[in-house]
Amino acid sequence: MRWAGKVAGAVIGSLAGPVGAAVGLFLGHQFDRGLGRSEKAPRLAPGAVSQLFFEATFSVMGHVAKADGRVSEAEIEAARGIMSRMRLNPGQVQAAIRLYTAGKAADFPLDATLARLGQALGGRKTLRRAFLEIQMEAALADGQLRPATRELLWRVAAALDLNRVEMAQVEALLRLGRGFGGQQAARPAPPSAADAYRVLGLTPEASDAEVKLAYRRLMNQHHPDKLRARGMPESMIPVAEEKTREIRKAWELVRAARGMR
Secondary structure (H helix, E strand, O other): OOHHHHHHHHHHHHHHHHHHHHHHHHHHHHHHOOOOHHHOOOOOOOOHHHHHHHHHHHHHHHHHHOOOOOOOHHHHHHHHHHHHHHOOOHHHHHHHHHHHHHHOOOOOOHHHHHHHHHHHHOOOHHHHHHHHHHHHHHHOOOOOOOHHHHHHHHHHHHHOOOOHHHHHHHHHHHHHHOOOOOOOOOOOOOOOHHHHHHHOOOOOOOOHHHHHHHHHHHHHHHOHHHHHHOOOOHHHHHHHHHHHHHHHHHHHHHHHHHOOO
16 A cells, blocks of 8 residues: 555645645655664554554544534534645545544544554654644644543543643644644634743743743754754755744744743
């Protein structure tokens, strides 16, 4: 199934628009070639990891959408928007819809599905976080997270060995700079200083020195020149630049709130 890696990659990339989709396709290509062993992931058949990622993405998305008892039109549109940005062919769209519908069932095996996914992803922390970002984006279709939905997303995060700070960072990044889906039903609230602190992985109680250190560390990790040195193709650099813009936006919000120079 040679398209499996490309599809899973496009799901990941859909979070960042067309350029992000290009990065996703690149990552999917790596999966299809059987790379990524340096992260000590289980050795599965070619394309198996990406196929499992694809299946889990839409089935868990359906389950999260039903967490509060009903699936809203905004949530359905968000799922359709993700499918559209992935440029799925008709057969793949039908497969995604079947998975989404299956996930809405009361007896959907969420824990077993996440356990298989976690085992398949191994140490690929970036992909674990990307999976949570996809689920969070769809859940934020109408700009809010209800308690039942938030609790279910926490189960997803915990099953993938992501902590509450990381989950808060994912939500904050989405609220700060990305929007919540293809055609959201409600306009998101303007980003707040609280969101910006979460992006930096801090609380308002942090000192000015801690804020500066967190900002510099994040910028260093996502600096395009650093990523070039690690082998990222030039065509992928715009995504790194987008990430640095989001981090810089968080820094500016926090700096203004604290009156820092």
